Amino acid sequence: MASPWTGIVEDARHYPSPHNSQPIVLGVEDDRTATVYYDLRRGLPAESFGIPFGHVCAGVFLAGLDVVARAHGFAVTETLDHAEMDFTRLDRDPADHLHRLGRVALRPHAVTADDREALAGFTARRTSRRPYDATLVDESAVSAAVDIAAASGHRFRTTADRATVDEIVRVNQETLFDDLRNDAVHEEILHWLRFSKRQAAETGDGLSAETMLMPGPVLRFAMEHRGLWEAPGVGGVFKRVYLSTMRGVRQLGWLEGPFSTPAEYVEAGRVFMRVWLDFTARGIALHPFGTVITNPRSHAAFVERAGVDESDGRMAWMLFRFGHSAPPPLAHRRPASAMTIGTDR
The missing domain is CATH 3.40.109 (NADH Oxidase)
Structure with missing residues (x-):
């Protein structure tokens, strides 16, 4: 090169x-x-x-x-x-x-x-999937995110309403189990999961159990035996482990804007990255809730709860929790x- x-x-x-x-x-x-x-x-x-x-x-x-x-x-x-x-x-x-x-x-x-x-x-x-400390970020960070999004014709919105935050976090948790009932999605996610530190280091990619804050054997068993999720005991244990990483979520943010053509998708990605980097510079952690956006049922629930207007080719195309956490694994x-x-x- x-x-x-x-x-x-x-x-x-x-x-x-x-x-x-x-x-x-x-x-x-x-x-x-x-x-x-x-x-x-x-x-x-x-x-x-x-x-x-x-x-x-x-x-x-x-x-x-x-x-x-x-x-x-x-x-x-x-x-x-x-x-x-x-x-x-x-x-x-x-x-x-x-x-x-x-x-x-x-x-x-x-x-x-x-x-x-x-x-x-x-x-x-x-990406920080660690528990957050339940504190709000400084208002100047929110204002900066609003300006960054507006510069490209997008809108940054946020909520710290506890009932709304708790409900959307619940929707995010339910989405994981809903998505994995789809055979194609289940196979796709399994392909990208890394169940040990060694496997993650060898491939250099994928979602590692370490960064997801899940014990590798628990994650593997749960993903390979999805029929047991609704069973007493096993399913409850996995759900509790997953939800433990969501402690302290005090604030959610999302981005709305044009999202119907490849050119608009690319511009949306730029906006998201600029917001994320500005948050990083301010010591603010972020974790996208991507599946809430991509799962049609969860997306509809989020839009209704958050009061999003998706008319005229605009869409709430990114949702994330943000706040303060301990440094996440690499x-x-x-x-x-x-x-x-x-x-x-």
């Missing part, structure tokens, strides 16, 4: 992705240009809205790439395709697994202290070499 991509990719690989699947691939063409792909083998097509969230992930990556490149002395320019993702390509030809997102180019940029600080925040960012990442390819495409 040509410099300066070496250092940029080494840092950019820390972007967040659904199930920590890390689907973004860079085809480095020369020391200033690269093609960005989405690896369809690492997508989540079984879930409702799983395909649109492939483009959201691309937006998250591109927002992070911009932060990283600036700290390395480059600004990023983009020429994106915004074509729909077609996962049926994998059935026709498994080798045809790279969906082209577009091209990025680097141009010189004078690094500032703010750029270096932003990179430190990017590499420090983690989620592993694949090496930089795993997300780069040569120039023969």
